[in-house]
Amino acid sequence: MQSDPLIRTENLTKTYRIGSIDFPALNGVSLDIDRGEFISIVGPSGSGKSTLLNLLGALDRPTSGRVFVEGLDLFRRNENQLSDFRNKRLGFIFQAHNLLMRTSVIANVSLPAMIAGEPRARRTKHAQDLLEKVGLGDKLTRKPTELSGGEQQRVAVARALMNDPLIVLGDEPTGNLDSKTGAEIVALMKSINEERGTVFILVTHNPEVANETQRVIHLRDGQISHVERIPG
């Protein structure tokens, strides 16, 4: 591993104002994530897991604190620059409803590349390759409604990898799947991490998923309570 971490957060806080009440979702989180890591974030409801993920994913801005990615202060960027960052450097996998239901599988996967302005032929080929890699090479023109839950998540994985991101963020990616399918998805992500070195940060409440990762960050009441290393 390199000396400089890929991601560093400094005292990250996020406070939501609801009416006249301030609700501190995240209360000073500082952590480092290195290149090639496969980590999970766990904790009870309300611990701030999703909030942390949203901040790392530049979907939201912190109330205070900073996030450095590759040494650069993430939130010094304006909104358009953040959009660009998400498009080229990140991939997202949500628990459900990852895909545009009225578009074909291959168009769904090509979406990030289309936004990046990649020419059609190239991005279609690339999407095809990725779909083959996740085992769905024969379902290119299907619509998501024709796929099983596990298949839809595979498509989401393929899409997340489309622009060759640094980091893939998963918000309960196996939450809607049965344990067998869920394990397959985790295995897929793990193999991609080992092959390409893509960082995976998975928010999960499932200990089986957490156990497949290298490092588990435990959150409680908006702060890191402890960090667990998984041997093997």
Add this chain to the structure above:
Amino acid sequence: MRERRLRAILTIAMVVIGAGLMTALNGMTTGMYNYLGGQFGTLGANVVMVLPGMESTTRITEQTATVIKRVNGVKIAIPYVQKAATVQSAGAAASVLVTGSDQRYLNEIFPTLKLAEGTLVAPQDSIGIMLGHSIAYPPDRNTPFARLGSVLTISFTTIKEKQQVTMKRSFVVRGILEEMGTSGMFLPVDRMAFMSLPAATSFFDTAGDYSGINVITTGPEKAEQVASEIRRLFGRSYEVYTSKTLIQLIQNILGAFSVFLGSVASVSLIVASVGIFAGLYTSVMERTREIGLLKAVGLKKRGILGVFLGEATLIGLIGGLLGDAVGVALGYGMAVIAGQVRSQVTSEMTMGEASISFVPPFYTLENFLFILAFSVAVSMLAGAYPAWRASRLDPVVALRKE
């Protein structure tokens, strides 16, 4: 999914109705405009028509004619008497519009008028009459109503000393005109009869009052000048028209009418825009999650704006194009119905012959393009706010929705 498609179809349909209505009404008024221009163009270019004023009770008399004759640029002034009457021949009767005037200059006043048989009635001929084509050869009969040399009776009813009296007199057919049909003039020439001025004056007992004066000027370029001079001399006592002002008058009225109709039709497009707004707004609400996804994957605000504005524009484009096409058919349909209504009404007024039944609508490329552009503009405007709302959605909030 099906609901969404239905909604899109309905929204497009609203635009189609609005654009179609605009196209149809526009086409009809343009057609009418062209038609009337053609009709009134057959009045001689160097003719000025003097008619009794609409608001005044001043009569047109011999003195009027004398004054007019002295106006610079006037070649000759031809007074005439015109009355509705009935003509009888060998037991059959028909209604007819009788005009008494000096017929030697008839061709200068109506250049497309032609004699089929015989001659014009001489200026002092007190028993001669010239018939329009449909009087002599009625279309609903195999045999002619009258021939050259036939003797006819003209009768008309009037009030004399508080009593209704019918006057009759016999006339000899001196000539028969060619059929003018609907390409003729605004006068139903085919159903008219022409006699000399003295004959009409004495028979209709008009005692020096004329129904109007046709003034022939020395050249077309003098017509406007003469008309203004006559207007200046007589003020509002008389209505003075040249063929040019007549056309302009009709076209102005038509123009104003078509603007009015166009505005009414454009309101229907504006109503459609409310529908587009509602449809797109609902669409944005329904696709909140989708929008969140697009933002997560890196689509910028402008991109999202583009997606929804693009949909609005497409609705306007498709609706406008279809509306143009539908409008063409609609215009023809409406013109046919209008023509039939007109026939019913005018046949009572022009004594049995409908002079205009079907005026075809006229469409120009400019109109099509304008209506298309208008449809697109209205749709884009309607879609602007929902699209803007979509672009401003917070991705975190949007992603929470199912």
